[in-house]
Amino acid sequence: MKKSLLLLSSTAFLFCNQVSSQNDTLLWADFETDPSAFINTTVPPSNSTDLSWYNADGDGLADGSGQSRPLEWFWSAGFATVDTANGVMASSSWTNTSTATENWLITKSLVITDALANLSWKSAPFQTPRYLDGYLVLVSTATNDFADFTDTLFTAAEYQSLNNASLPNVYASYSFSSGFVHGQDSTYTEVDAAAPDSSRLAGVLRPFSASLAAYAGQNIFIAFVHKSVDDNLICVDDILVMGTNNVGIKEQLSGINFNLYPNPATDKLNISFDLENSSEISVSLFDLLGKKVYAQTLGKLANGNHKQSIDVTGFSSGMYQVQLTTSKGVVNSKLQVK
Numbered sequence: 001m002k003k004s005l006l007l008l009s010s011t012a013f014l015f016c017n018q019v020s021s022q023n024d025t026l027l028w029a030d031f032e033t034d035p036s037a038f039i040n041t042t043v044p045p046s047n048s049t050d051l052s053w054y055n056a057d058g059d060g061l062a063d064g065s066g067q068s069r070p071l072e073w074f075w076s077a078g079f080a081t082v083d084t085a086n087g088v089m090a091s092s093s094w095t096n097t098s099t100a101t102e103n104w105l106i107t108k109s110l111v112i113t114d115a116l117a118n119l120s121w122k123s124a125p126f127q128t129p130r131y132l133d134g135y136l137v138l139v140s141t142a143t144n145d146f147a148d149f150t151d152t153l154f155t156a157a158e159y160q161s162l163n164n165a166s167l168p169n170v171y172a173s174y175s176f177s178s179g180f181v182h183g184q185d186s187t188y189t190e191v192d193a194a195a196p197d198s199s200r201l202a203g204v205l206r207p208f209s210a211s212l213a214a215y216a217g218q219n220i221f222i223a224f225v226h227k228s229v230d231d232n233l234i235c236v237d238d239i240l241v242m243g244t245n246n247v248g249i250k251e252q253l254s255g256i257n258f259n260l261y262p263n264p265a266t267d268k269l270n271i272s273f274d275l276e277n278s279s280e281i282s283v284s285l286f287d288l289l290g291k292k293v294y295a296q297t298l299g300k301l302a303n304g305n306h307k308q309s310i311d312v313t314g315f316s317s318g319m320y321q322v323q324l325t326t327s328k329g330v331v332n333s334k335l336q337v338k
Contacts, residue, residue, distance in 0.1 A: 024245035026110055026117070030238050031087040034075045038289050041072060044106055046145035049219065049330045051290040051321065054106040055089075058146060064096030064230070073105045073226070079126045079235060080190040080202040088124075088205070088235040093133055093228035103226040106144050108290040109219050110241055111332075117212035117243030119222060123156065124203035126233035128183040129174045131200070133234035134158030136225045137210065144221045153210040155179035158228045170198045182206065205237055212243065245334075256331055258324055264336035271308045271322065278302050279327040285310070285335070286321045293320070312337050 029035070035053070044054040057072040069092040076090035077083075093101040125133045134156045138149035157179035167173045171184045182203050183189040189201040212220070224236050257274040271283060281301050285294035294310065315337045324331040 024243060025240065026243045026245060027107060027239065027241035029107075029240075031075060031089055033087065035089075036075065038291060039105075044104075044144035044146075046143045046148075047109075048143045049109050049323070049332070050144050050221075051108045051286045051292070051323075053108055053290065054104065054144060056104045056106070056146075058102035058104050058225075059099065061095040061097060061099060061101060063092065063094070065092060065094040069094070072103050073224075076235060078205055078237070079124055079233065080204040082190060083124065083205050086205065086237060088237040089224075090126075090233050090235040091133075091135075091226035092233050093226060093231045094233075095230050097230060100227050100229045104146060105224040105226075105236070107222045107239070107241075109144070109221055111245075112212055112215040112218055112220055113244040115213035115216045117215065117241065118209060119153065119212055119239075119241050120207060120209040121224075121239045122205040122207050122237045123182075124188070124205045124235055124237075125182050125231075126203065126235075127200040128159075128189060128203050129171050129176075129181070129199060129201070130159055130162070131231040132157070132159040132176065132182060132203075133226065133228040133231040134177055134179060135234050135236075136223075136227055138223045138225055139212075139215065140221045140223070141215065141218050144223075149221070149223050149225070153222075154208060156234075157181045159231055173199075205235075207238075212241070256324075256326060256328070258331045258333060260322060260333050260335055264338045265312050266338050267311070267313045269310045269312050269322075269335065269337075271310065271324070272305065273324060273331075274305050275301060275303045275326075280325075281306075282325045283308060283310070284323045284325070285315075286323065287316075288319055 039053040039055045041055050043056045055073045063069045073089045073091045076088055078086040078088050091103040137154040139151040140148040142148040157176040160175045160177055163175050164173050183201055188204040188206040190204050226234050259272045261270050281298040283296050284292055287293050317338055320335045322333050322335050
C-alpha cells in the first residue's frame with residue numbers, strides 16, 4: 001500500500017538571492033513560501049539566457065493516486081514528521097502505468113564565473129525502500145529546452161521490485177535502479193510510530209552537493225527531473241548555488257560597448273552602448289527573483305553610440321540585472337538601486 005499526502009496551498013515568494021564578491025550566493029530557493037507566482041508552470045521556451053524558473057510536466061500521464069495530485073512539481077510540506085515545518089517542492093509518480101514520469105523543475109540561467117561554483121540541495125522520498133522514487137539533477141549549457149540537458153550531476157535510484165521478503169536486511173530484499181538509494185545506509189529515515197513498517201520508512205530531507213567547476217565561464221541551467229515508474233512522491237528543498245558573482249563586471253559582445261551610470265542609481269539610470277552595425281535593440285531589467293520589472297523595445301538602431309535613460313525612482317532598493325538584447329545576442333550588467 002502506498003501512503004498519502006495532504007497538499008498545501010498559499011501565496012508568497014521564492015527567494016533567489018544574488019549578491020557581490022567571492023563565494024557569493026548565486027541562487028537560493030528554500031520554498032518556505034509558495035513559489036507559484038515566480039515559477040512558470042509551462043514548458044520552457046528554449047531560451048539561452050532566461051531568468052525565469054520553469055515547472056513542467058514532460059510525460060502527460062494522469063494522476064493515479066486518487067488524490068488529484070498535480071501533474072508537475074508542486075509546493076508541499078516535508079514528508080517526515082521532522083520535516084513537516086519545511087516547505088518543499090514535491091512531485092508524484094503514482095500513475096498506475098509502466099511509463100516513467102518526467103517532471104521538470106528548471107532554474108533560471110546562471111553565470112558560472114570560475115571553478116569555485118558549487119550546487120547543494122536536499123531531497124527526500126515519501127517512502128523507502130518500497131516505492132522509493134528516483135530523480136536526476138541535470139545541467140544544460142545551451143538553452144532550457146528539455147533536450148539540452150545532457151549532463152548528469154546526480155542520480156537518485158528508484159524502487160524496481162521485491163526480490164526476497166525473507167531476507168533480514170530489508171533493503172537487500174529489493175532491487176533498485178542505478179544511483180543513490182535513500183535510506184540504504186540506515187540514515188535520513190523515520191519510522192511511523194503509529195504504524196511501524198520497515199518496508200515503507202518516511203524519507204527525511206538529506207543534503208547533497210555537486211561541483212560546478214566544469215562549467216566555469218559558461219551560462220547554465222540546472223534541472224531537477226523526477227523520473228520514476230509508478231512509485232509515490234519525491235521532494236527537493238534548499239537549492240543553493242554558491243560561486244563568484246560578476247557584479248560590476250560588464251559582459252560585452254564583440255562590437256558592443258555597454259555601460260551603466262550612475263551605478264548605484266537613485267533616480268535616473270543612463271544606459272550607453274556602441275554598435276558597430278545597425279541592430280534591433282531592447283532593454284529589460286530583472287529583479288533578484290528573476291522577475292522582469294522593466295522592458296522597452298528601442299527598434300532598429302543605426303551603428304554608433306546610443307544612450308537610453310530609465311526612471312528608477314519607483315524601484316525598490318537592491319540589485320537588478322540590466323539586459324540589452326541585440327541582433328547578435330544578449331549583454332548583461334548588474335545594477336544597484338538605492
